[in-house]
Amino acid sequence: MSKVTAKIESAAQTDSVTLIDNASNKSVELPLLHGTEGPKVVDIRRLYAETGFFTFDPGYTATGSTESKITFIDGDKGILLHRGYPIEELAEHATFPEVCYLLLNGELPTPAEYEKFEHTIARHTMLHEQITYFYRGFRRDAHPMAIMCGVVGALSAFYHDSTDIDDPHQRMVASHRMIAKMPTIAAMAYKFSIGQPFMYPRNDLNYAVNFLYMTSAVPCEEYVIDPIVSRAMDRIFILHADHEQNASTSTVRLAGSSGANPFACIAAGIASLWGPAHGGANEAVLKMLHEIGDKSRIPEFLKRAKDKDDPFRLMGFGHRVYKNYDPRAKVMQESCHEVLNALDKKDDPILELAMELERIALEDEYFIEKKLFPNIDFYSGIILQAIGFPISMFTVLFAVARTVGWVAHWNEMIEDPHQKIGRPRQLYTGPSQRPYVAREKRR
Numbered sequence: 062m063s064k065v066t067a068k069i070e071s072a073a074q075t076d077s078v079t080l081i082d083n084a085s086n087k088s089v090e091l092p093l094l095h096g097t098e099g100p101k102v103v104d105i106r107r108l109y110a111e112t113g114f115f116t117f118d119p120g121y122t123a124t125g126s127t128e129s130k131i132t133f134i135d136g137d138k139g140i141l142l143h144r145g146y147p148i149e150e151l152a153e154h155a156t157f158p159e160v161c162y163l164l165l166n167g168e169l170p171t172p173a174e175y176e177k178f179e180h181t182i183a184r185h186t187m188l189h190e191q192i193t194y195f196y197r198g199f200r201r202d203a204h205p206m207a208i209m210c211g212v213v214g215a216l217s218a219f220y221h222d223s224t225d226i227d228d229p230h231q232r233m234v235a236s237h238r239m240i241a242k243m244p245t246i247a248a249m250a251y252k253f254s255i256g257q258p259f260m261y262p263r264n265d266l267n268y269a270v271n272f273l274y275m276t277s278a279v280p281c282e283e284y285v286i287d288p289i290v291s292r293a294m295d296r297i298f299i300l301h302a303d304h305e306q307n308a309s310t311s312t313v314r315l316a317g318s319s320g321a322n323p324f325a326c327i328a329a330g331i332a333s334l335w336g337p338a339h340g341g342a343n344e345a346v347l348k349m350l351h352e353i354g355d356k357s358r359i360p361e362f363l364k365r366a367k368d369k370d371d372p373f374r375l376m377g378f379g380h381r382v383y384k385n386y387d388p389r390a391k392v393m394q395e396s397c398h399e400v401l402n403a404l405d406k407k408d409d410p411i412l413e414l415a416m417e418l419e420r421i422a423l424e425d426e427y428f429i430e431k432k433l434f435p436n437i438d439f440y441s442g443i444i445l446q447a448i449g450f451p452i453s454m455f456t457v458l459f460a461v462a463r464t465v466g467w468v469a470h471w472n473e474m475i476e477d478p479h480q481k482i483g484r485p486r487q488l489y490t491g492p493s494q495r496p497y498v499a500r501e502k503r504r
């Protein structure tokens with residue numbers, strides 16, 4: 062086993078790391094790069110050429126895949142910034158379209174910019190009428206995430222005029238189309254699943270209200286807007302908008318690095334988000350709470366969560382980056398109480414069970430030692446269920462909100478002059494080269 066010694070010479074802005082291969086006594090000096098926030102990074106782009114070594118980091122626990130200016134997370138302090146603005150302040154004072162503009166353009170919009178952006182997005186909310194026939198091809202009980210994967214992947218068959226990724230105007234149109242059409246696609250998946258007619262988007266309603274209208278209104282009567290619910294919906298979208306290089310965003314970047322069209326990249330992101338370890342966790346949290354059923358069974362499930370031989374994990378707890386409270390979970394918890402009080406569901410047994418589970422888990426040695434705190438998915442499902450969405454729609458709503466993060470990172474990647482196709486290497490432990498053996502000679 063050859064040994065490599067690392068010597069870190071840290072100066073003001075010219076830090077470097079020298080790696081010395083003790084076997085050959087060869088050494089290589091690698092620059093340490095500084096961000097505006099967060100850890101320094103070792104620039105290993107010359108490592109293989111100069112040492113013949115790869116690095117090894119399954120799950121990218123300590124690997125930066127890109128430079129980005131969009132979102133910063135400090136997992137130890139529980140900090141989340143979007144273009145420098147704390148998530149708590151955006152959730153309190155901004156609207157989701159405002160956060161969309163910020164993520165896409167880097168600055169909060171002026172009143173005139175905001176009005177123009179809202180006008181633009183509103184006029185992209187309709188889908189090509191042929192797309193409505195896609196839904197009729199699915200079974201009524203199809204999971205809405207399966208429908209969303211299929212419909213979004215097919216959008217490039219309809220919107221040819223915004224698939225040239227080298228044209229900044231077409232990239233912007235594709236980005237606006239995705240942000241605008243995802244609520245319509247999601248609402249249609251929901252209406253289809255309950256056998257109700259599609260409700261077309263309305264340009265006189267804001268983003269969150271328009272989505273609630275398309276999912277909840279029926280042609281037979283006036284739709285009454287509940288301001289508490291629509292504000293909660295807008296806040297849920299804000300809290301889910303972006304989160305640095307998470308699995309689905311990294312999927313979108315990797316798909317986009319090959320030059321794939323934006324709609325195909327977003328469809329790839331939706332597929333990745335669906336997993337229960339990622340965006341599918343909100344659906345898994347509600348299923349878990351219903352399975353626990355009663356406070357008396359919490360110890361049994363905590364025991365299972367700690368049992369290495371049991372694949373069960375406490376859904377809605379833990380995070381790759383946050384080793385403190387997920388700041389979004391705190392805002393989500395506040396919203397949860399607001400909405401349930403407003404809907405006169407404050408005695409919701411599921412909420413009570415969730416709060417008791419959170420209390421016990423946060424006092425449990427295992428969760429404290431492993432720094433497993435509630436994440437954004439722990440409370441979101443309780444609100445969504447209280448608003449009236451079925452559990453199968455929870456990850457769909459996450460995808461609606463995260464689309465702006467996906468397209469912001471997709472654009473940033475394409476505009477990055479250093480961008481290359483993503484192509485990780487590996488540690489190969491399979492058989493070394495060996496000759497083919499004719500079938501009749503195999504024993």
Ligand code: SDX
Nearest residue numbers: 304307338339340342366374375376377378379380381431
């Ligand atoms: C999201 O990346 C993002 O930013 C994602 C997201 C975003 O906005 O995009 O924040 C959204 O996906 C939030 C996470 C939702 N997922 C869940 O709630 C599912 C339950 N959580 C776990 O599956 C897990 O915590 C992960 C996947 C979220 C993080 O896993 P890691 O970082 O790979 O950590 P790990 O699996 O290595 O766990 C570290 C230790 C392990 O024990 P040891 O092997 O060290 O003994 O903690 C244990 C794990 O067994 N552990 C848990 C646990 N989560 C981790 N044990 C019980 N219950 C859990 N929930």
